[in-house]
Amino acid sequence: MTAIPARPALFEYAPAAESRSIVALRPRYGLFVDGEFTEGTGTPLKTLNPATEEVLAEVSTGSDADVDRAVRAARRAFTRVWGPMRPADRGKYLFRIARLLQERAREFAVLETLDNGKPIRESRDVDVPLAAAHFFYHAGWADKLVHAGLGPAPRPLGVAGQVIPWNFPLLMLAWKIAPALATGNTVVLKPAETTPLTALLFAEVCQQADLPPGVVNIVTGAGDTGRAVVAHPDVDKVAFTGSTEVGQSIARAVAGTHKRLTLELGGKAANIVFDDAPIDQAVEGIVRGIFFNQGHVCCAGSRLLVQESVHDEVVASLQRRIGTLRVGDPLDKNTDLGAVNSHSQLARIRELVAVGEAEGATCWQPEGELPGRGYWFKPTVFTDVSPAHRIARDEVFGPVLSVLTFRTPDEAVAKANNTTYGLSAGVWSEKGSRILSITSKLRAGVVWANTFNELDPTSPFGGYKQSGYGREGGRQGLAAYLQGDNQ
C-alpha cells in the first residue's frame, strides 16, 4: 500500500456535533401492525450505532405468524378502507405524511445517522428531504392516475410486500411506500435488520397523520422475516431493493405465482471522464460518486474510466481532494465519510480490497487515523486496475474506487458496458453532442452527465441487466403498482 505524504490541512475544523437530544430513543421497539405497535414473536435483535458499537435499542422481529398478521391487516385495510377511498383523500394523507417528515426532519436525520452511520450532512440534506419529496410527488398522483398513460382505469394490485436495504433506510422506505399508497395499495414493509429505527419512527408519523390502521405495516427482522413477506400467498406485489443474489432468490420464490415483482439490485457503475471534461468539477463528481454514503450506494460510480491523456492529472487531483475529506463522527456536521454500516459489511470491503492488492492493482489511501471504536474504512483508490480484476467486476459497496483507462469513445463504451450490472453510469465532457451520444450507448438505467448520484422523485430509477427490473419514481414508476390495459 502506498501513501502520499499528508499535506498540511487547509483548514482546521473544530468539532461541530449535531445534538442527539432531539431523538428520544426507546430501549425497546416492536412491530407496527394494524396501526399499533406490538411485540413480535421472533427473536429480538439489537441495533447498533456503527460509529461507536453502542447498542441503540432492542427491536423485536416478525415471525411467520407476525407477518401473516400484518398481511391480513393490510388486506383488510385494502378491501375496506384504502381501496374504496376517494383518490383525492388518499393523496391528502400522503401530503400530510410529507409535511410531517419535513416538520420532524431533524429528528429523522439524527436517528438515521445514529442507526446507519452516515454523515449528518447527508441524512439532513439528502435522505430526509428526498424522502419527503417522494411523498409530496406521489401524493399528487393519487387522483391523477387515469392520466398516467396506463390505460383508462388503472387499478391497484392489493397488498405489496416490500423489503428494503440498510444504505438509505428512510429514503428507500419512501421509494417503496409512497408509490404503493398513491396507487391505492396497502403495504407490509420489512426494513433492514441493522437499520430499523427510522422505519419505526415513520410508523409514528403514520399514526400522527391518522392514516387508517393496516395501510402501512412495518415488520422488522432479518432474512427469515423478509422471506416470509415475499412468500406470503396473499401478497400481490413484491418490491425489493438489495443485492443481486437475494434478488435472484426472490425472483425464484415468486416464479409461478400471481405476484408482480420489481427488483432494484446491485451495480458497478462506470464513471467516464473524457479529456475535455472540466477536471476540477469531475474530481468533485468522482468523489461524490464513490464516497457519498461511504460508497454504500447501489448506483455508486465505483469504476472510474479516465481517458488516458488525462489519467495522471485526474488521479493526482483526486488524491489531493481525498486528502481533504474528513472521516469520523457521523454526527459532526463537518464529516464527509461516516462509519461503515456493519461489521459484516466492513469484512466484505476488507476482503475485496485484499483481493485487489493480491491481484496486482495499486492501492492508495490518504494518511490519517481512524476512530478506535466502530466500523471504519478509509477512502481507497485502486489504480493499475484491469477489467478482469474482481475490484473491477464485483460490487464492493464501500468507499473503494477502481481506476481504469481508455483511449477512444468506443473503448470507453465497451468497457463501461462490460459488466453484468447496468444500474447507472456517468459521463464527463464539455461537449453536449458527445454526452448524448455516449449516454445513448450505455446500457444503464440512469446516466448522469457532468454530475453523479443525483436523485429526484420525478426521474425514474432502476436497472438494466442484472441490476434488476421495474422503475421507481416518475410516471413510469407507477406502473409497478397498477394493473391496467398496458400492464
Add this chain to the structure above:
Amino acid sequence: MSDRLAVRKTYKLYLGGAFPRSESGRTYEVTDAKGHFLANAARASRKDARDAVVAARGAVATWSGATAYNRGQVLYRVAEVMEGRAAQIAEEVAAGEGLSATRARAAVDAAIDRWVWYAGWTDKLAAVLGSSNPVAGPYFGFSLPEPTGVVAVLAPQRSSLLGLVSVLGPVLAGGNTAVVVTSKERPLPAVTLGEVLATSDVPGGVVNLLTGDAAEIGPWLAEHADVDGIDLAGASGPLAMELERSAAGTVKRVLRAPAEEPDWTADPGLARMTPFLETKSVWHPMGW
C-alpha cells in the same frame, strides 16, 4: 389432376438470416389437425438454440441502432410480403389448426394487420413511454424506452400464425432481436414466415425461428446468460414455472403466460411491448 410429380419441400430452421438444418440432424413429423402427414420439420437442438442466441446478439447493434422510422419501414415491408404469400400461409394455417379456408384466411388477415399495427409503433414508443423529468436542479432530465436486447420467445402452441405474430411483433417493434421456438405441432406457418422475413429487409439474426419442442429448448434459453428476456407464451403449467425459476438466475425479464392461451384477436395494447423495454433516465447539465 396433373400427373406432374410435386416438388416437396424440406422444412428448415431460420437462423442468422440463413436456412440451416438442425445441427443435430433431427427432424420430426408434422401432421395436419386430423393426423395426416404434412411434412418433416427440423427439430432444433440445444446447439441450434445457442447458435441462434449468438446470431440474435450479433444483430442487436444493427436493429436497435436503426432509426425508429427505419425499423417501422422494415416491419411494414414484412407485412407487404406476407400479404403476397397470404394464400399459401392460409393453407398451412387451415391444415395445422383444422380451420375452414375462410376462417384460416381471416386468421392470416388478422395476423398481417397485427404486424402492420406493430410496425406503426416503432416511432411512437418514445413519445408514449418516455418523459421529460422536471428534476429539482439545473439539469435537463429525460427518460426514454430502450430495447432490452435478446428476447427468447416461446410462441403459442395453438395459434400458429396470429399467435406467433402477436408475440414476435411487439418484441421487434421495441428494437429487440428474437429467438423464437415455434408451435411444436403447428410449425409450418412459422417456417413460411421465416421465408417472408428473409425476403424482406429484416437484417439476418434479428429473428431466428427454431421449430421443435419448447419443453426441450426452453430451459436452455431460460438459463442462457446472453438472453435478456423470455416470453413464456408457449409454455404452460409446470414448464412455465420451471422456466421462470431458471430465468431468475440471470434476472431475465419474464413475460408470464396465462393459464389458457388467450384470444389473440383481442386488442393487445402495450402489454407485450413494455416487458421488453428498459427505461433510461438521463441527467444532462444545463449552464452557461
